[in-house]
Amino acid sequence: MITEISFYSLSFLAIVSSILMIFHKNAMYSVLFLLICFFSVAGLYVMLNAQFLGIVHIIVYAGAIMVLFLYVIMFLNMSSPITIRKSKLIMLAAICTGLMFLFVLFAALWSVPFGHAPQQVDQNIGLAKTLGKVLFNEYLIPFEVTSVLFLSGMIGVVIFNKKETENE
Amino acid sequence: MTILVFKILLVLVLFLISLGVAAYSTYSERKVAAFIQDRLGPNRAGPFGILQPIADGIKMIMKEEIIPLTSNKILFVAGPAITMITALMTSAVIPWGPSVTIDGMKVPLQVADINIGILYVMGVVSLGVYGIMIGGWASNNKYALLGAVRASTQMISYELAMGMSIIAIIMTTGSLSIGDMVTGQHGTWGMGWNIFVQPLGFLIFLICAFAECNRTPFDLPESETELVGGYHTEYSSMKLGFYLFAEYVNMFISSAIITCLYFGGYHFPFMDKVSAIMGEVPFAILCVMVFFLKILFFIFFFMWVRWTIPRFRFDQLMNLGWKVLLPLSVLNMLATGTIIVLNS
Numbered sequence: 001m002i003t004e005i006s007f008y009s010l011s012f013l014a015i016v017s018s019i020l021m022i023f024h025k026n027a028m029y030s031v032l033f034l035l036i037c038f039f040s041v042a043g044l045y046v047m048l049n050a051q052f053l054g055i056v057h058i059i060v061y062a063g064a065i066m067v068l069f070l071y072v073i074m075f076l077n078m079s080s081p082i083t084i085r086k087s088k089l090i091m092l093a094a095i096c097t098g099l100m101f102l103f104v105l106f107a108a109l110w111s112v113p114f115g116h117a118p119q120q121v122d123q124n125i126g127l128a129k130t131l132g133k134v135l136f137n138e139y140l141i142p143f144e145v146t147s148v149l150f151l152s153g154m155i156g157v158v159i160f161n162k163k164e165t166e167n168e
Numbered sequence: 169m170t171i172l173v174f175k176i177l178l179v180l181v182l183f184l185i186s187l188g189v190a191a192y193s194t195y196s197e198r199k200v201a202a203f204i205q206d207r208l209g210p211n212r213a214g215p216f217g218i219l220q221p222i223a224d225g226i227k228m229i230m231k232e233e234i235i236p237l238t239s240n241k242i243l244f245v246a247g248p249a250i251t252m253i254t255a256l257m258t259s260a261v262i263p264w265g266p267s268v269t270i271d272g273m274k275v276p277l278q279v280a281d282i283n284i285g286i287l288y289v290m291g292v293v294s295l296g297v298y299g300i301m302i303g304g305w306a307s308n309n310k311y312a313l314l315g316a317v318r319a320s321t322q323m324i325s326y327e328l329a330m331g332m333s334i335i336a337i338i339m340t341t342g343s344l345s346i347g348d349m350v351t352g353q354h355g356t357w358g359m360g361w362n363i364f365v366q367p368l369g370f371l372i373f374l375i376c377a378f379a380e381c382n383r384t385p386f387d388l389p390e391s392e393t394e395l396v397g398g399y400h401t402e403y404s405s406m407k408l409g410f411y412l413f414a415e416y417v418n419m420f421i422s423s424a425i426i427t428c429l430y431f432g433g434y435h436f437p438f439m440d441k442v443s444a445i446m447g448e449v450p451f452a453i454l455c456v457m458v459f460f461l462k463i464l465f466f467i468f469f470f471m472w473v474r475w476t477i478p479r480f481r482f483d484q485l486m487n488l489g490w491k492v493l494l495p496l497s498v499l500n501m502l503a504t505g506t507i508i509v510l511n512s
Binding site for chain 2: 028032035051052055056058059062063064067068070071074075127128
């Protein structure tokens with residue numbers, strides 16, 4: 001009973017806040033609604049007994065990335081509800097991307113077998129210990145490749161910034 | 169059922185203790201400052217001025233509440249509330265004492281012994297910046313905005329080094345649960361504290377804790393010589409009180425975390441012999457008292473530093489965070505890993 005109530009309220013919160021995030025004119029509020037959405041998704045993770053994933057979700061997205069978003073909005077003063085001038089080409093590209101994403105979502109939904117009882121999975125599957133073992137035994141090479149990708153991204157940012165200051 | 173009642177009681181007691189310790193920290197801060205600067209400090213309200221925090225609290229509540237016309241009303245109120253909530257949230261995962269037996273079950277003196285306790289602490293710490301940022305932005309004031317931007321920059325920068333020093337601790341303990349970290353420091357005589365294993369990590373963590381609490385020498389978000397009052401320039405009445413009060417709650421909680429991670433939590437020398445003599449409940453109370461003694465020492469240390477070291481410049485702060493503490497913490501992590509591999 002309690003799990004059902006919390007599942008439905010968290011899902012409702014996640015959906016409503018993400019819709020509000022898209023439709024709100026003020027960028028500041030959009031960020032805050034996205035934040036609420038992240039929290040409800042993290043709550044859903046915790047309900048699935050994936051505490052590690054839930055808390056890392058909060059640390060990375062709510063704690064780091066959204067703070068940077070907020071930071072940029074504050075600095076650029078983007079909070080006033082202005083309509084940004086968009087060229088036709090950009091709008092077309094945006095519509096295409098949106099439709100493609102919708103297609104992916106529908107394809108994913110299509111493959112889900114509805115009407116079956118949910119499968120019983122290992123209760124410990126979301127714990128840090130299980131996750132670490134899987135990550136470092138089975139998926140070691142993809143994991144390392146991802147970290148190299150991140151590192152190259154960071155170095156790239158530093159190099160771009162350096163060039164800019166030298167030119168000025 | 170009894171356990172549930174016990175936990176709810178524990179939450180209430182923790183809430184009151186956090187606020188009580190924070191309230192009396194304001195008093196003792198002024199007394200410590202007075203002692204260091206050879207003054208008397210507050211001595212009018214009650215004997216030795218010990219009713220001063222209550223007088224201050226009443227004053228804060230009675231003051232006129234001003235919400236600036238051009239501010240964002242909802243977020244202006246939400247700012248101090250978020251700051252206070254995040255400050256009080258961390259205490260849920262701190263083990264305050266050894267386990268006691270209730271209904272034939274061992275129950276730790278801890279609200280939630282989740283197996284990722286330390287990550288929970290990091291998560292809440294990283295959320296702490298929102299209250300300041302939202303409040304500073306909603307004030308619609310240049311000084312407040314500058315203070316908020318400074319706060320976010322500072323907290324994000326120091327979180328990294330803090331996380332790295334925590335990783336070294338996780339490597340030595342082999343667990344993410346704070347309860348396990350504390351019991352792991354029992355050692356032979358109750359002196360297997362992590363400070364002896366991780367002195368460099370402790371130093372980094374301590375400096376980062378100062379920065380995360382916005383305490384001097386890192387109180388740049390509210391440096392009054394440059395920014396009037398920083399992020400809380402526009403605040404008045406109890407909303408200002410919440411911001412100031414949250415700083416003291418944060419100080420209390422970070423002292424508790426430092427004690428848990430590096431100074432053995434509630435462990436003290438020869439605790440096994442003491443526990444053999446005493447009953448379970450008196451022993452638990454003794455342990456909690458030892459824990460609070462250590463916390464009080466660190467709160468005193470926070471104050472000591474505040475009245476000794478002047479404020480940093482902002483570029484010095486950034487240089488210290490990114491060019492000194494972060495490389496040092498990575499080095500500490502690598503050294504810890506190497507030693508663990510060589511020993512195994």
